[in-house]
Amino acid sequence: MSSEKKQLLYQILKTISNSSVPVGSGFVRENLKLNGYDISEATVGRILREMDAEGYTEKVGFKGRILTSYGIEKLRELEHDHKINHYGNELINVIKATGRKNLIDILIARKVIESQLARLAAQYITQKELKEMEEVIKFQQVHVEKGLSIAEDDVKFHKLIAQAARNRVLDAALDLIRQHGQLSPILEYIRKKVKSKVLLDHEKIFEAIASRNPEAAENAMVKHIENLIADVEKYWSMVYESENVTM
Numbered sequence: 019m020s021s022e023k024k025q026l027l028y029q030i031l032k033t034i035s036n037s038s039v040p041v042g043s044g045f046v047r048e049n050l051k052l053n054g055y056d057i058s059e060a061t062v063g064r065i066l067r068e069m070d071a072e073g074y075t076e077k078v079g080f081k082g083r084i085l086t087s088y089g090i091e092k093l094r095e096l097e098h099d100h101k102i103n104h105y106g107n108e109l110i111n112v113i114k115a116t117g118r119k120n121l122i123d124i125l126i127a128r129k130v131i132e133s134q135l136a137r138l139a140a141q142y143i144t145q146k147e148l149k150e151m152e153e154v155i156k157f158q159q160v161h162v163e164k165g166l167s168i169a170e171d172d173v174k175f176h177k178l179i180a181q182a183a184r185n186r187v188l189d190a191a192l193d194l195i196r197q198h199g200q201l202s203p204i205l206e207y208i209r210k211k212v213k214s215k216v217l218l219d220h221e222k223i224f225e226a227i228a229s230r231n232p233e234a235a236e237n238a239m240v241k242h243i244e245n246l247i248a249d250v251e252k253y254w255s256m257v258y259e260s261e262n263v264t265m
Contacts, residue, residue: 024096024099025100026050026055026065027069027074027092027096028093028096028097028099028100029049029050029053029055030046030050030062030065030066030069031069031074031085031089031092031093031096032093032097033045033046033049033050034046034075034083034084034085034089035085035089035090035093039081039082040077040078040081040082040083040084041082041083042081042082042083043059043062043063043066044059045082046062046066047059047062050062066083069083069089070083073086073088073089074086074088074089074092075089098165098166113204113207113208114258116200116204118250118251118254118258121204121250122247122250122251124195124201125243125246125247125250126247127195128192128195128196128243129239129240129243129244129247131188131191131192131195132176132179132180132192132239132243133236133239133240133243134183134185134188134236135179135180135183135185135188135189135192135239136179136183136223136226136227136235136236136238136239137183137232137233137235137236137239138182138183138184138185138188138232139179139180139182139183139227139235140226140227140229140230140231140232140234140235140236141230141232142182142183142184143182143227143230144182147178147181147182148227148228150178151175151178151179151182151224151227151228152224152228154171154174154175154178155175155217155220155221155224157171158171158172158175158217158220159217162215162217167203167206168206168216168217169202169203169206170202172202172205172206172216172220173196173202175220176192176196179223179227179239180192180193182227205246205249205250208249208250208253209246209249211253211256211257212249212252212253212256214245214249214252216242216245216246219238219241219242219245220242222238222241222242223235223238223239223242225238226238
């Protein structure tokens with residue numbers, strides 16, 4: 019389904035959902051006009067019949083249509099997509115404002131600090147902290163499968179490593195670097211655009227820390243951050259190279 023058709027379906031499902039009574043094609047058409055869609059009532063009627071066939075809506079006698087449970091589920095799915103698209107547009111502006119060099123400088127600093135935090139975490143982490151880290155990875159896996167944001171999971175994972183390292187100076191240095199509140203969403207957006215996956219990196223870091231292997235933990239973290247740097251470079255060449263934007 020094209021993005022235009024998805025958006026139209028979203029608007030119609032939303033219109034029906036917002037009504038406390040069954041609605042007809044005329045009511046739907048008027049609401050679509052308010053949202054910038056100039057579609058004839060006959061066309062709206064045809065679309066509604068197609069939605070009946072898809073199982074999104076059902077007729078209530080001559081009163082009009084209501085959403086089925088499947089229609090409600092579809093509306094939730096499209097609302098999620100709508101929010102992601104809107105958020106994505108905002109992030110594009112933030113990414114351009116932050117700039118490639120600034121992002122890479124931040125990641126280089128993170129590589130130096132977090133590689134040592136991972137090394138120390140492998141030495142000092144407790145069983146309780148290992149369990150917490152494992153839970154974060156499980157949640158991250160669920161969120162990936164559902165197509166949800168993992169930015170919050172990413173922050174939690176790296177913060178747990180910093181705490182487990184038992185080095186307040188390095189922990190504070192990482193907090194300072196990560197003060198840019200949009201850093202995790204920015205990197206998540208970039209990874210999606212270049213079709214990169216972060217979960218495997220996190221699993222390798224966790225396995226090294228759980229094995230209490232400082233060298234392996236350090237190397238896994240270095241590899242993870244280097245993958246992020248490569249993603250930023252790839253994204254910039256894909257999106258901005260034609261515009262001659264170096265930033």
